Amino acid sequence: MAKKNAPSAPxxxxxxxxxxxxxxxxxxxxxxxxxxxxxxFERGIALARQCQQALQAAEQKVRLLSGEGEEVPLDTPDAEDGDGE
Known part of the structure; x- marks a missing residue:
């Protein structure tokens, strides 16, 4: 049975x-x-995998940019403020 042409990836x-x-x-x-x-359903699985791969790539890039696995605090106060005011 011939496989139908799958829609291109977004x-x-x-x-x-x-x-x-x-x-x-x-x-x-x-x-x-x-x-x-x-x-x-088949298309949905392909899209979900594509999204997951994109998220994993973004996460890896953030880790690399932040210093190879160092935890980056998300709520650090601005360095200029010092005391949060």
Whole structure:
């Protein structure tokens, strides 16, 4: 059986996430045929994997930029303020 041409991967994380959210909405409506539901599910898995890979790459980049695994406090006060005022 010939494999259908898969839609191309979205260019960025936000686009992939938006497509995944729209796909979930269509599936939750329950009006798709079994075949269409399976195709959408397959596309959703691919999009979820793409999003996960993008998040992992971003996390790795943050770790590299922050000094190889050092924990970076997210709520540090500005150095200029000193006492938070």
């Amino acid at each position: 260019a960025d994380f936000e686009q992939a996430l938006g497509e995944l959210e729209a796909l979930v909405e269509r599936m939750e409506q329950g009006e798709l045929s079994l075949e269409a539901s399976l195709a959408e």
